[in-house]
Amino acid sequence: MRDQPAQLLGLLFALAAATAYGCNISFARLASFEGLPGTALVFYRVFAVAAFMVVAVPLLGLRMMVPPAERGAIAVLGLGTVVVGVAYLSAVAFIPVTVAVVIFYTFPILIVLASPFVEGTRPSAARLGLALAAFVGVVMVVGPVFRSLDPRGLTLAAMASLGATVQFFAAARCRHAETAAKVFWVHVIVLPATAIIGFATGAMVPPAALLAAPVAVVMTIGGYVVGFVLQLVALARAPAVAAGLAFCLEPVVAALTSTAVLGERLTPGQIAGGALVLAVIVTNVILEHRRCRSAAATGDPARSRASLT
Incomplete structure (x- = not known):
C-alpha cells in the first residue's frame, strides 16, 4: 500500500518524465532535417539505456531473472518496443510532429477495440463511444491537410500506434517479472x-554523424533516457493508472515543443481535433482509475489488478 506523499511524488516524477518524452519527438524531427534517420537515433538512445543498465544492475543489486512462463511475452514486448521506437521517430521525417503524435496516441483506443479479441473482455458502450470520438478527432487533425501529408509518415505513425498496442497486451502477460528485468531484456x-x-535499410550512421545536429541529438537521446529513468521512479511510487493520467501530458508537450522549436502551426480545426483525442485519452484513464478504486473498495483484488493492466 503506497502512502499519499509517495504517490504525490510519483505523479510529479511522471509529469517530469512525460515532459522529457514530449520534447524528445520534436528534436528527433529536427535531427531528421540534418539527415539523421529515426532508426539510428533509436539505436543510439537504446545504447545509452543499455550502458546505464550495465552500471545500475550490479550497483543496485537488481534481479534480472524472468519467470520461464513470461519469457515469450517479454520477447513480444521487446519487438513491440522496436516497432514503436523505429516507426515513431521515423514518422516525423515525413509528417509534422503534431500529426504524428495524434495518430500515435490512438493506441489506447486500439487497446479498447482489440481487448475482446485478445483478452475476451467485452467493451462497454462508454468505451466504444470514446473510440468513436477519438476516430473523429484523428480525422479532424489529418483531414484538412491529408493531400499534403506524406503517406510514409502516416503509415509509420500508425505502425507505432499498433506497436504500442502490442506492448500493452504483452506487458499484461508478464506481471511477475521485476520492472528492472523487463527493462533490461527488452x-x-x-x-x-x-x-x-x-x-x-541503409539508415544506420556512424557515431561521428551525430555531430551534424549535436543539440537535437543530445535532446533526443537525453529526453528518452531521462524520461525512461523518471518513468521507472514514478511507477515505483504511484499506481500505474494514476501515472498513466500524468503521461497524457506528453502529446501536449510535444505539440507545444514542435511549435516553439520547429515553427509548426495548426489550424483551429486541427487544434480542436487534437484536443478531442487528448480528452478521450484522459477520460479513458479516469474511468480506469475509478474502476480501480471501486474494485479496491469492494475488496475485489483480481478486478483491481485487471484494471491496472
Whole structure:
C-alpha cells in the first residue's frame, strides 16, 4: 500500500518524465532535417539505456531473472518496443510532429477495440463511444491537410500506434517479472533489432554523424533516457493508472515543443481535433482509475489488478 506523499511524488516524477518524452519527438524531427534517420537515433538512445543498465544492475543489486512462463511475452514486448521506437521517430521525417503524435496516441483506443479479441473482455458502450470520438478527432487533425501529408509518415505513425498496442497486451502477460528485468531484456532485444533494421535499410550512421545536429541529438537521446529513468521512479511510487493520467501530458508537450522549436502551426480545426483525442485519452484513464478504486473498495483484488493492466 503506497502512502499519499509517495504517490504525490510519483505523479510529479511522471509529469517530469512525460515532459522529457514530449520534447524528445520534436528534436528527433529536427535531427531528421540534418539527415539523421529515426532508426539510428533509436539505436543510439537504446545504447545509452543499455550502458546505464550495465552500471545500475550490479550497483543496485537488481534481479534480472524472468519467470520461464513470461519469457515469450517479454520477447513480444521487446519487438513491440522496436516497432514503436523505429516507426515513431521515423514518422516525423515525413509528417509534422503534431500529426504524428495524434495518430500515435490512438493506441489506447486500439487497446479498447482489440481487448475482446485478445483478452475476451467485452467493451462497454462508454468505451466504444470514446473510440468513436477519438476516430473523429484523428480525422479532424489529418483531414484538412491529408493531400499534403506524406503517406510514409502516416503509415509509420500508425505502425507505432499498433506497436504500442502490442506492448500493452504483452506487458499484461508478464506481471511477475521485476520492472528492472523487463527493462533490461527488452533493450537487449531492441538494440540488435534496430541495428539490423538500420543496416538493412541503409539508415544506420556512424557515431561521428551525430555531430551534424549535436543539440537535437543530445535532446533526443537525453529526453528518452531521462524520461525512461523518471518513468521507472514514478511507477515505483504511484499506481500505474494514476501515472498513466500524468503521461497524457506528453502529446501536449510535444505539440507545444514542435511549435516553439520547429515553427509548426495548426489550424483551429486541427487544434480542436487534437484536443478531442487528448480528452478521450484522459477520460479513458479516469474511468480506469475509478474502476480501480471501486474494485479496491469492494475488496475485489483480481478486478483491481485487471484494471491496472
